Amino acid sequence: MNNNNLQIIVAGHICLDITPKFTTEKGVKINDLFIPGKLLNMDKVNISTGGPVSNTGIALQKMGVKTKLMGKVGNDFFGSGVISLLKENGNDEGMIVMDGEQTSYTVVIVPPGIDRIFLHNPGANNTFKASDLDYKYIANAKLFHFGYPPLMEGMFENDGEQLAEMFMRVKELGVTTSLDMSIPDRNSKSGKVNWEKVLENTLPHVDIFLPSYEEIMYMIDREKFEKMGGLSNPHDLLENFDSGLLSVLSDKLLSYGAKIVAIKCGEKGFYLRTAKKEQLLKIGITKPGDIKNWSSREIYEESYFVKDVASATGSGDSSIAGFLSSYINGLPIEKTIKMACAVGAQNVTMFDALSGIKDWEYTKDFIENNPPKNKLQLIQEMWMYIEAGNQWVGKNDVNFNKKLKR
Numbered sequence: 199m200n201n202n203n204l205q206i207i208v209a210g211h212i213c214l215d216i217t218p219k220f221t222t223e224k225g226v227k228i229n230d231l232f233i234p235g236k237l238l239n240m241d242k243v244n245i246s247t248g249g250p251v252s253n254t255g256i257a258l259q260k261m262g263v264k265t266k267l268m269g270k271v272g273n274d275f276f277g278s279g280v281i282s283l284l285k286e287n288g289n290d291e292g293m294i295v296m297d298g299e300q301t302s303y304t305v306v307i308v309p310p311g312i313d314r315i316f317l318h319n320p321g322a323n324n325t326f327k328a329s330d331l332d333y334k335y336i337a338n339a340k341l342f343h344f345g346y347p348p349l350m351e352g353m354f355e356n357d358g359e360q361l362a363e364m365f366m367r368v369k370e371l372g373v374t375t376s377l378d379m380s381i382p383d384r385n386s387k388s389g390k391v392n393w394e395k396v397l398e399n400t401l402p403h404v405d406i407f408l409p410s411y412e413e414i415m416y417m418i419d420r421e422k423f424e425k426m427g428g429l430s431n432p433h434d435l436l437e438n439f440d441s442g443l444l445s446v447l448s449d450k451l452l453s454y455g456a457k458i459v460a461i462k463c464g465e466k467g468f469y470l471r472t473a474k475k476e477q478l479l480k481i482g483i484t485k486p487g488d489i490k491n492w493s494s495r496e497i498y499e500e501s502y503f504v505k506d507v508a509s510a511t512g513s514g515d516s517s518i519a520g521f522l523s524s525y526i527n528g529l530p531i532e533k534t535i536k537m538a539c540a541v542g543a544q545n546v547t548m549f550d551a552l553s554g555i556k557d558w559e560y561t562k563d564f565i566e567n568n569p570p571k572n573k574l575q576l577i578q579e580m581w582m583y584i585e586a587g588n589q590w591v592g593k594n595d596v597n598f599n600k601k602l603k604r
């Protein structure tokens with residue numbers, strides 16, 4: 199692999215996404231669609247790569263970041279499809295192809311006006327181990343990003359032993375590290391894992407941690423997750439969204455060792471909390487462009503308004519691409535969080551995970567024009583609204599009480 203000027207390696211879960219398009223209109227109830235014995239006439243089907251290796255990695259490329267992908271597929275029909283699609287983007291060289299293993303696939307069910315349903319087989323992702331990575335190659339990167347260990351049995355078994363070992367080895371190379379999660383299936387092995395223990399073992403070696411609100415609630419506060427309706431539908435947690443919990447969650451994650459905690463909150467927005475300067479200085483080779491600007495911060499960015507949402511498939515992965523591309527290019531923290539929301543908004547305009555993603559300059563111009571947002575009213579005792587930047591600043595932010603409230 200050519201590693202000249204390599205910036206980011208994205209590794210972890212990859213699959214083939216099969217997304218049939220429904221012909222029904224919004225307003226149809228899911229119970230009226232899925233009736234045993236009923237035939238549904240469908241529109242065209244979208245076949246694409248899925249998972250963070252593809253979604254975040256290719257979105258980073260589209261944002262102008264030199265990126266290489268590392269994932270694992272089987273030597274089968276679906277595996278050939280994944281490699282072929284990655285080759286179209288010039289990024290198939292880092293893939294591991296294994297005889298005797300099945301390539302992971304996901305059937306994405308997206309009825310109009312109804313949240314997504316995923317029928318997922320983890321396949322070869324389950325056998326992914328720390329030893330599968332090429333650490334000599336990783337040593338040439340500025341940042342290493344890994345995604346979806348809850349969908350990779352080899353990464354979460356034994357309290358995440360392999361996950362922690364992998365991040366420790368990458369961290370020892372001096373490379374900046376980043377981790378994304380996915381929601382565990384509570385009826386699978388992943389759902390029975392002590393995820394808080396996994397985080398305690400892993401986050402000392404993670405610089406940037408980027409879970410979603412639903413994921414981290416499940417992992418850290420299962421009781422509240424259940425009370426807020428997460429068992430019936432994890433995405434319902436956003437209907438009962440409590441911004442006050444973000445500070446509590448990030449306190450714990452910072453105490454485990456993460457230096458930068460970004461919690462994706464779907465259509466509610468994006469939360470960002472950072473450690474003190476002395477902790478940020480321990481980040482790998484790629485530190486924030488302005489350490490002072492990034493130190494002891496707590497910011498909440500409302501999501502951008504999108505009139506016609508096609509699908510949210512891969513929106514979290516896309517927002518991470520917006521975040522990491524901005525971080526690695528040294529943007530201030532206030533613009534980095536806006537870029538994360540902007541790329542997430544681009545994602546939902548299209549049916550698949552990548553077609554809507556624009557380039558770096560387009561996205562920078564987009565946020566400079568202050569497009570409309572989905573407005574929230576956060577708890578006044580804990581948040582202040584900064585009119586100049588159209589952002590909320592939390593009580594843990596170094597600038598709290600220095601600004602006027604809205």
